[in-house]
Amino acid sequence: MTDTADVTDQEDLANGTGRLETTAVNQVVIRFAGDSGDGMQLTGDRFTSASAMAGNDLATLPEFPAEIRAPQGTLAGVSAFQVHISDHEIYTPGDQPDVLIAMNPAALMSELGRVRSGGTLILNTDAFDQRNFDKCGYEVDPRTDGTLDGFIVHEVPMTKLTVVATSEIDVKKRDAERAKNFFALGLICWMYSRPTAPTLDWIEAKFSANEAVLEANTVAFKAGHAFGETTEMFADRYEVAAAPYEAGTYTNITGNTATSWGMIAAGQLAKLPVFLGSYPITPASDILHELSRHKNFGVRTFQAEDEIAAAGAALGAAFGGHLAFTTTSGPGVALKGETIGLATSIELPLVIIDVQRGGPSTGLPTKTEASDLMLALYGRHGESPIPVVAAHSPSNCFYMAIEACRIALKYRTPVILLTDGYLANGAEPWKLPDVDSLPDISVSFTTELNAQGPDGSPAFHPYLRDEETLARPWAIPGTAGLEHRIGGLEKADGSGDVSYDPGNHSHMTDLRQAKIDGIAKDIPAAEFSSNGEADTLIVGWGSTHGSITAARELLKNEGVSTAHLHLTHLAPMATNVAEVIGNYANVVVPELNKGQLVKVLRAQYLVDAKGVSKMEGLPFTGRELAAAVQEIRNNQEALS
Amino acid sequence: MTDVTLDPTKRGYWTSDQDVRWCPGCGDYGILAAMQFLFTELDVKRENTVFVSGIGCAARFPYYMETYGMHTIHGRAPAIATGLAVARPDLDVWVVGGDGDMLSIGGNHLIHALRRNVNLKILLFNNQIYGLTKGQYSPTSEVGKVTKSTPAGSIDHPFSTIGVAAGAGASFIARTHDLDRKHMIEVFRAAHQHKGAAFVEIYQNCNVFNDGIYDAIVKRSVRDEMMIDLVHGERILFGAQKQRGVVIENGEARVADVADVGLDAIVVHDSGRLNPSLAFALGHLSNDNMSPTPFGIFRSVAIAEYAEGVNDQLLAANEASGPGDLAALLTSGATWEVTGR
Numbered sequence: 001m002t003d004t005a006d007v008t009d010q011e012d013l014a015n016g017t018g019r020l021e022t023t024a025v026n027q028v029v030i031r032f033a034g035d036s037g038d039g040m041q042l043t044g045d046r047f048t049s050a051s052a053m054a055g056n057d058l059a060t061l062p063e064f065p066a067e068i069r070a071p072q073g074t075l076a077g078v079s080a081f082q083v084h085i086s087d088h089e090i091y092t093p094g095d096q097p098d099v100l101i102a103m104n105p106a107a108l109m110s111e112l113g114r115v116r117s118g119g120t121l122i123l124n125t126d127a128f129d130q131r132n133f134d135k136c137g138y139e140v141d142p143r144t145d146g147t148l149d150g151f152i153v154h155e156v157p158m159t160k161l162t163v164v165a166t167s168e169i170d171v172k173k174r175d176a177e178r179a180k181n182f183f184a185l186g187l188i189c190w191m192y193s194r195p196t197a198p199t200l201d202w203i204e205a206k207f208s209a210n211e212a213v214l215e216a217n218t219v220a221f222k223a224g225h226a227f228g229e230t231t232e233m234f235a236d237r238y239e240v241a242a243a244p245y246e247a248g249t250y251t252n253i254t255g256n257t258a259t260s261w262g263m264i265a266a267g268q269l270a271k272l273p274v275f276l277g278s279y280p281i282t283p284a285s286d287i288l289h290e291l292s293r294h295k296n297f298g299v300r301t302f303q304a305e306d307e308i309a310a311a312g313a314a315l316g317a318a319f320g321g322h323l324a325f326t327t328t329s330g331p332g333v334a335l336k337g338e339t340i341g342l343a344t345s346i347e348l349p350l351v352i353i354d355v356q357r358g359g360p361s362t363g364l365p366t367k368t369e370a371s372d373l374m375l376a377l378y379g380r381h382g383e384s385p386i387p388v389v390a391a392h393s394p395s396n397c398f399y400m401a402i403e404a405c406r407i408a409l410k411y412r413t414p415v416i417l418l419t420d421g422y423l424a425n426g427a428e429p430w431k432l433p434d435v436d437s438l439p440d441i442s443v444s445f446t447t448e449l450n451a452q453g454p455d456g457s458p459a460f461h462p463y464l465r466d467e468e469t470l471a472r473p474w475a476i477p478g479t480a481g482l483e484h485r486i487g488g489l490e491k492a493d494g495s496g497d498v499s500y501d502p503g504n505h506s507h508m509t510d511l512r513q514a515k516i517d518g519i520a521k522d523i524p525a526a527e528f529s530s531n532g533e534a535d536t537l538i539v540g541w542g543s544t545h546g547s548i549t550a551a552r553e554l555l556k557n558e559g560v561s562t563a564h565l566h567l568t569h570l571a572p573m574a575t576n577v578a579e580v581i582g583n584y585a586n587v588v589v590p591e592l593n594k595g596q597l598v599k600v601l602r603a604q605y606l607v608d609a610k611g612v613s614k615m616e617g618l619p620f621t622g623r624e625l626a627a628a629v630q631e632i633r634n635n636q637e638a639l640s
Numbered sequence: 641m642t643d644v645t646l647d648p649t650k651r652g653y654w655t656s657d658q659d660v661r662w663c664p665g666c667g668d669y670g671i672l673a674a675m676q677f678l679f680t681e682l683d684v685k686r687e688n689t690v691f692v693s694g695i696g697c698a699a700r701f702p703y704y705m706e707t708y709g710m711h712t713i714h715g716r717a718p719a720i721a722t723g724l725a726v727a728r729p730d731l732d733v734w735v736v737g738g739d740g741d742m743l744s745i746g747g748n749h750l751i752h753a754l755r756r757n758v759n760l761k762i763l764l765f766n767n768q769i770y771g772l773t774k775g776q777y778s779p780t781s782e783v784g785k786v787t788k789s790t791p792a793g794s795i796d797h798p799f800s801t802i803g804v805a806a807g808a809g810a811s812f813i814a815r816t817h818d819l820d821r822k823h824m825i826e827v828f829r830a831a832h833q834h835k836g837a838a839f840v841e842i843y844q845n846c847n848v849f850n851d852g853i854y855d856a857i858v859k860r861s862v863r864d865e866m867m868i869d870l871v872h873g874e875r876i877l878f879g880a881q882k883q884r885g886v887v888i889e890n891g892e893a894r895v896a897d898v899a900d901v902g903l904d905a906i907v908v909h910d911s912g913r914l915n916p917s918l919a920f921a922l923g924h925l926s927n928d929n930m931s932p933t934p935f936g937i938f939r940s941v942a943i944a945e946y947a948e949g950v951n952d953q954l955l956a957a958n959e960a961s962g963p964g965d966l967a968a969l970l971t972s973g974a975t976w977e978v979t980g981r
């Protein structure tokens with residue numbers, strides 16, 4: 001427990017002789033909020049990076065409106081970024097912010113309710129005028145009517161101070177004002193003793209093309225930092241020590257980046273070129289952006305005319321021998337269903353990544369939800385079983401992307417990988433794997449004839465299956481002698497010829513199911529832990545992992561032991577699920593949907609599992625989940 | 641291999657072992673034969689040839705060619721073939737579909753494959769009807785068409801297929817018909833030689849649900865007066881005595897008697913114009929099955945091919961940054977070291 005992050009920077013402002021001694025705190029939850037044009041996502045992101053470099057454990061929750069620029073100053077336009085940093089392992093972006101930075105009255109109004117009582121508010125008072133009060137609906141100045149009683153309030157004229165600080169620079173007034181988020185960032189970095197070098201370096205690199213903006217942002221950041229240091233406004237300065245990490249090289253990663261890198265890695269591990277067919281959709285587009293940047297890995301990206309073409313092009317590339325995938329979110333999966341059906345029938349590897357968001361229909365494009373599980377498991381025409389896997393943390397997206405590819409390639413099947421908006425945009429420190437330790441997922445193409453034709457001559461049968469995996473041969477165009485035709489019509493077992501034979505269809509249906517069921521033998525046991533003599537098992541999947549872990553810690557503090565089973569493989573499920581699930585009086589299944597996994601578990605294992613649901617576009621907080629588990633336990637006790 | 645006894649110059653070499661299941665008398669047979677004969681003359685390999693199709697009668701085509709083949713989803717063949725052609729620029733990829741497949745459910749994919757100029761040879765078998773689903777009107781059926789789904793007559797305005805292709809900026813546009821094997825072979829050959837998306841409309845007779853719709857144009861007895869042969873660099877003349885021709889007036893193509901307008905007024909066909917307006921105008925020359933109709937190559941221009949562009953960008957990236965290094969990728973963001981003590 002004595003490991004520390006090795007971050008040194010002699011010239012770092014944060015290490016200067018301060019006016020104040022720092023107070024050590026174990027953790028803090030900070031929420032940056034402002035107008036969507038105020039750069040709050042960037043500010044939060046930079047603070048997160050600086051904290052990662054300082055060795056903290058962290059989790060983030062970016063929240064932004066679906067509109068690119070909702071009307072300025074309105075509640076609809078508020079964009080927020082919450083970051084939880086700590087000197088110990090944490091699992092969620094925090095239940096309640098300790099500190100809220102509000103760049104305008106709308107941000108204050110929209111976010112104040114979340115802040116813990118006694119928390120700190122830092123307000124950009126330059127935006128606190130009647131016009132802005134009117135826009136968000138404050139009838140009187142909230143600073144004067146008792147609204148902020150019980151909070152520690154710091155009023156800072158950030159816009160003015162930024163304009164003054166940048167007055168020496170030849171920069172447009174608009175650009176000077178826009179730099180106020182860097183002022184806020186500088187102030188918070190001072191307050192929490194963050195190293196400044198990472199931010200200054202980043203500004204330098206990011207704005208190198210525009211000298212004036214680079215300078216303005218640098219000056220604003222330093223001014224914010226100096227403001228904290230020199231004014232008497234702030235009586236406390238804090239330090240959050242590094243968390244006790246395992247030795248290694250770390251980077252700060254979001255789920256979408258981890259997914260992208262996982263797919264690139266999978267191509268390398270499979271020794272295959274990677275093909276991504278995609279159509280822009282929130283919150284998945286960043287995967288397309290990231291893959292497009294890495295063409296030197298042999299990655300081809302194709303921005304298709306629609307979701308259907310994106311999946312279709314990927315399937316065409318798979319026929320040609322590429323590691324092919326398509327990325328989307330819920331509505332896009334609905335459109336791709338037809339292609340996934342064809343891929344199931346022609347048995348080619350295809351990975352479909354669904355970054356889930358609030359639905360139905362356009363729903364909540366920028367908010368998280370995990371309500372596509374049933375769609376992934378069953379949302380196709382006909383009997384078309386396919387494997388479904390899900391990532392449970394931002395960095396886990398990397399490994400699950402590789403796993404989805406491994407299964408798809410080995411079993412020649414479409415595989416759906418579920419992540420969600422929270423994982424996609426949330427960040428965490430990631431101990432980088434040793435590249436050599438990643439699995440070899442390569443498969444070989446068929447190059448030889450494998451059967452006999454009706455006349456006894458050697459022939460190629462594209463549906464002659466591997467006895468162990470039941471996978472069919474993957475013979476790609478360009479292979480002489482193995483010319484064959486595949487399609488969506490039912491095929492005769494073995495020869496692959498079109499067949500309408502009733503017995504054959506029944507047999508092929510069973511074979512397709514058996515192939516997928518058999519994958520259960522080839523996947524790791526579901527992660528299981530128990531922190532004492534427990535009567536309650538919490539079964540989770542996907543991004544609820546962190547919330548469940550946080551809830552279990554709270555319960556443990558109240559003397560309640562629990563067990564946790566977390567599923568990364570939803571179809572087929574690991575064999576230990578059946579063994580574990582029957583051993584508990586209470587089985588609780590928290591989901592960001594109306595109870596989808598819980599239905600599957602009840603059907604598959606005949607257990608009286610109880611669901612806990614949340615449909616607010618946000619992850620569970622540890623507290624609400626702990627309370628829900630307690631309620632289920634109490635109800636159960638009352639019954640017995 | 642099994643092929644040693646087979647002669648690639650014989651039609652059988654390109655014929656699969658599957659029984660052909662189109663209705664007897666269907667125009668598709670003639671098209672299949674033309675294609676197989678063409679292949680006996682091309683210097684290409686079976687293993688490097690892929691036929692991709694959607695759904696419909698025409699879409700059964702790949703099953704009958706002894707090449708690689710993919711019988712996919714209604715309308716999606718151009719999209720699926722695009723992925724294959726981009727992934728595997730070494731392959732010869734053909735797309736086959738009907739008017740419902742490619743202009744109705746797959747219209748979007750068709751226009752985008754043409755717009756991008758993906759190296760695909762796209763054959764649209766136009767029989768102006770849904771055959772496989774037993775006779776509903778299609779997006780190329782004429783106004784007033786009485787079918788099972790339009791007992792009171794269709795009120796849809798049909799597409800001009802050539803107009804759609806020209807509007808999408810297709811770099812190669814041609815038309816042929818199922819009764820003239822030689823013409824088909826020459827048009828297919830030109831499409832095959834073209835680098836980029838080649839769009840070929842084939843007037844195809846569905847003798848079960850829409851028999852004889854093109855008779856007034858393509859029957860041997862009327863051909864001279866009804867078929868307009870497009871020849872690059874030559875005046876667009878037709879008729880037994882070349883007594884008629886096409887003139888362009890106010891941007892519109894119309895048929896005129898040479899005697900009335902004079903030979904100089906007859907437009908000289910230029911398939912190589914970058915601007916597709918001539919192809920568009922010629923495509924709209926006739927909008928029924930009863931007036932003189934152009935056949936041959938409407939347009940053939942050399943513009944950048946899509947798959948090559950994609951692969952060039954890969955090569956350029958490789959040259960600029962070297963081959964991908966996974967360990968370097970993972971450490972490409974800000975990183976920090978934690979040392980155990």
Ligand code: SF4
Nearest residue numbers: 663666697771846847
């Ligand atoms: S229905 Fe028409 S197009 Fe289809 S196979 Fe029969 S004749 Fe040919």
